[in-house]
Amino acid sequence: MSHRWVACIQGAGHLHEGGAPERRIRNFKTNSIGLIQETQADKFVVWLIGSNETWTVAASGVKEVDILKTGDKYKEKICNICHCLLPVSQFARNQNNKHGIVRRPSCVKCRTDIDKRAPKSSQAKKMEKNRPRRGETFKCPICQKRSIVGITAKIVADHDHHTGNIRDFICDSCNTGLGRFKNGENFLKNAIAYLKERDSLNITKES
Numbered sequence: 001m002s003h004r005w006v007a008c009i010q011g012a013g014h015l016h017e018g019g020a021p022e023r024r025i026r027n028f029k030t031n032s033i034g035l036i037q038e039t040q041a042d043k044f045v046v047w048l049i050g051s052n053e054t055w056t057v058a059a060s061g062v063k064e065v066d067i068l069k070t071g072d073k074y075k076e077k078i079c080n081i082c083h084c085l086l087p088v089s090q091f092a093r094n095q096n097n098k099h100g101i102v103r104r105p106s107c108v109k110c111r112t113d114i115d116k117r118a119p120k121s122s123q124a125k126k127m128e129k130n131r132p133r134r135g136e137t138f139k140c141p142i143c144q145k146r147s148i149v150g151i152t153a154k155i156v157a158d159h160d161h162h163t164g165n166i167r168d169f170i171c172d173s174c175n176t177g178l179g180r181f182k183n184g185e186n187f188l189k190n191a192i193a194y195l196k197e198r199d200s201l202n203i204t205k206e207s
């Protein structure tokens with residue numbers, strides 16, 4: 001596979017459906033990042049990593065990108081969700097450290113989409129009444145670990161990031177864990193399948 005990354009500055013082209021490009025021109029996210037699969041006279045066939053789609057686009061509608069020169073230290077950065085190349089100003093500042101400004105990995109637009117799934121306030125209020133009090137003992141339903149609320153563990157109200165529904169109180173550590181797995185069952189299933197597969201491979205190797 002080629003490693004020529006381009007940004008589709010025009011955001012239009014022919015989508016490949018079942019291998020062949022469609023006849024009509026359609027738009028997609030401007031500045032989507034992709035790899036050149038094939039070069040034709042004045043066209044490129046580009047695979048877009050964000051949407052996992054292949055498009056034929058005009059050569060004039062793309063610009064080559066040195067992806068190693070993108071990020072907080074440069075003028076442009078690639079969003080980790082939409083995979084568009086955008087000015088760094090489109091990424092909120094996270095913190096400043098001694099190396100300079102650190103910005104969020106997702107662009108402002110993608111972040112607003114994430115924030116939409118905040119916990120439902122009516123449910124959150126009800127939930128607060130049952131919140132384990134500081135100093136009480138608590139057993140996390142996920143890791144089964146016992147802790148003293150607010151002393152040996154922070155307890156948080158877990159919510160479904162897709163629907164905003166509140167689930168239950170869990171320990172902060174498990175909450176971070178679920179967050180890392182994008183709160184999705186599929187991600188967790190993949191993780192379990194991966195662990196099982198790797199484990200069985202190791203058993204075979206050792207025996």
Ligand SMILES: [Zn+2]
Pocket residue numbers: 079080081082083084106107108109110111
């Ligand atoms: Zn984005």
Ligand SMILES: [Zn+2]
Pocket residue numbers: 140141142143144145170171172173174175
């Ligand atoms: Zn836990």
